[in-house]
Amino acid sequence: MREMLATVLSQVFSGMVQKSTLRGLLSSLKFSNDATCDIKKCDLYLLEEGPPTSTVLTREEALKYYRNMQVIRRMELKADQLYKQKFIRGFCHLCDGQEACNVGLEAGINPTDHIITSYRAHGLCYTRGLSVKSILAELTGRKGGCAKGKGGSMHMYAKNFYGGNGIVGAQVPLGAGVALACKYLKNGQICLALYGDGAANQGQVFEAYNMSALWKLPCVFICENNRYGMGTAIERSTASTDYHKKGFVIPGLRVNGMDILSVREATKFAADHCRSGKGPILMELQTYRYHGHSMSDPGVSYRTREEVQNVRSKSDPIMLLRERMISNNLSSVEELKEIDADVKKEVEEAAQFATTDPEPPLEDLANYLYHQNPPFEVRGAHKWLKFKSVS
Template sequence: MRKMLTIISNVLRGGASRNGAELVSESSTLQAVLQLLAVQSEYANLTAPHDHDPDPPPYSTQCQSPSVSPLLTQTPPVEYKSLIHTTSGQSSGQSGPPDRPLTDAISSEAVASKITCIEPVVTYGSSILEQLNVDPSVTKTIPTIEKNNTTGVPASTGQFTHYKSPINPVSSPNQLIPAVANSSSNITSTDPIMSLSPSPSGSLLGLDKSFPEITHSQAEGTPLPEPQLAGARIVVSARTYADFTPQATFDIKKCDVHKLEEGPAVQAVLTREEGLQYYRTMQTMRRMELKADQLYKQKIIRGFCHLYDGQEACAVGIEAGINLSDHLITAYRAHGYTLTRGGTVREIMAELTGRRGGIAKGKGGSMHMYTKHFYGGNGIVGAQVPLGAGVALACKYQGKNELCVCLYGDGAANQGQIFETYNMASLWKLPCIFICENNKYGMGTSVERAAASTDYYKRGDFIPGLRVDGMDVLCVREATKFAAEHCRSGKGPILMELQTYRYHGHSMSDPGVSYRTREEIQEVRSKSDPISLLKDRMLSNNMASVEELKEIDVEVRKEIEDAAQFATTDPEPPLEDLCNHIFYNDPPLEVRGTNPWSKLKSIS
């Protein structure tokens, strides 16, 4: 006991002595601690009864528990600098090269002198275990955790013998480097060579060459260390298609009905492929219209230009509810429908700039675009409705089970020719879907100021009608499917009102804020934007990832930029093409030019 008090006193004064003779520097404080532990072990062996151990430790073949420690007083000084040494270019927790020498942790003199006050440092993943020969004279017992476990923790909790799917697979278990933090030691090592100081209840790594079994005594309340693999890094693997929900069912807003016993379904099934396709198409429309707005302000696009941003769910939902063989005709806000009917962004942008590569050869502009089964883009307010009824008459006459979609705005809904068309379509049971895109405002006028009745879906009177949420692509799709089935079954026309909203003004000459507030536009953007609504649905139901949708956004932006570049560099059509393509598949004919003496030849 006197020895223990002497050593503790010397430690507090900043130094420790060996048998009261030799003073050691402050750097050897750890040596004094080791002496104190050895004296404590000696004192415990002298005072405690020596009972027979029924379960000898697995490594006691050549080891015996010493009753005294005479070698402790003959031990030369040992350097411990390498225990806190950090290799250049190596941070804490990283593994070093597998062939590092053992002398990084223990000096060669200490090994040669067969020191018993510390344990040999073991490094897995190196060849040291094969080269290290433990001398039989080193007689230190290595007790197991079952004997020294005083915390009530089961012995199995201190063993890490199973690793699931290592990030960096290893060829043998010996290459694993477990991270061990001895709770009784204040020595921290940033090297892969782990250093363990002895404790009275000491427990160390086994010195066999098999898979390492960590029997490490823990102080009460100290969590067990997690194993770490050599060179392990946190890797976030890319999500595969199997990780996403293939389809989901969504509740949609119930449609108001007129002269119908039942309306469209109040639930819609959306597959992952459909959702991504709808998102890409609507995002393309939005970016295309914003780019058109920019080019118009740069005076690259001239003339009339009516933008469609905010109403993307109408075009995409309608197209998803009909067939490509069906027909469609609309008014002058036609860019979105030109895209869904088969036109390309490059052709649309080139048509806006009046270039030869445009979808109408650069002669139609914003209001006159055409593709197969798509009849424009018409400039006269409401004039496309009777034309669409004529297309529906042709569908019925030919008996191809096709239909025609006639689109018009809330402003055109007050035109007399609309009601005339209703009458004929109902009398002849034409397969025609009349759709009023009610975006709340005409040209500078709200619907309340322009119409005595704003229930546009009831305007057909004797024609059944639906009022649909035009900001929800799924709601528009289900309503269009319902209307298409109504027409194909021979029940005649049906009327739909899509309640939507346009973010820009009526045309480029309309600022769009003189008859409505900016706050109103912002509120619609934040609460009812069709693209955001679809995006939130897909993300909340694990049908797509944020990164995947961002990738689509990047691709769309690139497509728009490439199309804009083409639309500004493609040449304009020559003057001799001015009268071409008046008729379809007709032989060439002469057309009077700008004066009675000039003649132009038209080629179909």
């Protein structure tokens, strides 16, 4: 470290490095480059070995994960505010509390892999590469939205991300279909098919399990168990709450979904399982949502405020990562506060855009029905009204 510091100082005095750059370098020198962290052992089903119980977290990774989770948290809180101000209409399902699932899943796969999920999709949209501006503008139905203002909260898409699906559990067989395409094309890619604990009892989910097991599809079935299907506690709706065992012949993992490192390592393990040709695997992420099921649900009629507060104070995913970073000298309170301020500014600017960007014009109604199609006419509400569709 002394040699590095001496080199930097000599470059400063010779005019090769600016003083602002020096401050950044000196700041980074006082932190550790990485840390070995213990993580909770996963519960296993039909598996002899599972994910590791310790992993290395680099400073660069930690800062990235922390920022991404803070963006998702602030974005969802801003969506809550915009909904109450009536800038957002219709259905809106928030995922604050589940940030470790969103960020951890993305950290465990490749950008070329595929994800499909339910209507609680905002966080995954962000981790798949969409900007906060395009997500919030989609929620408010504006031209600058990621789906041109046509999809709203439940139907957002990105590269290798297939929504945002409104019908409970319907995305799971679609995810199996994406995995079938991966196997057919022999491209080494996999698909993550996410659903909630409420959807875990849907018949089509079990049909997808069956076909995937028969054909050994590279599909990771992921149950985000946030303990309540709409307003019903899992114990009241499900005879067996061991969701990681519900694939019968499909191996499963039960993962601490509030710890980003647990989610990341379990996802890497599951992805390797699928890529090796062993067929599907099932992951249950034990997580929690702070808001109600949707904006029409205050979330306190079937659970107490004390319960929510207890999770916030003991298991909050952002808090857990922050404590881990500080205790392992990967960052400081001051540095994380700077990230918080930067995130707040980004979300505020995105919200300003989402409330001022114009709505799409009527003549765009039939656009983007197909990908890479020549323009064609689409009949409107009656036979004399026609729109031109362009891709």
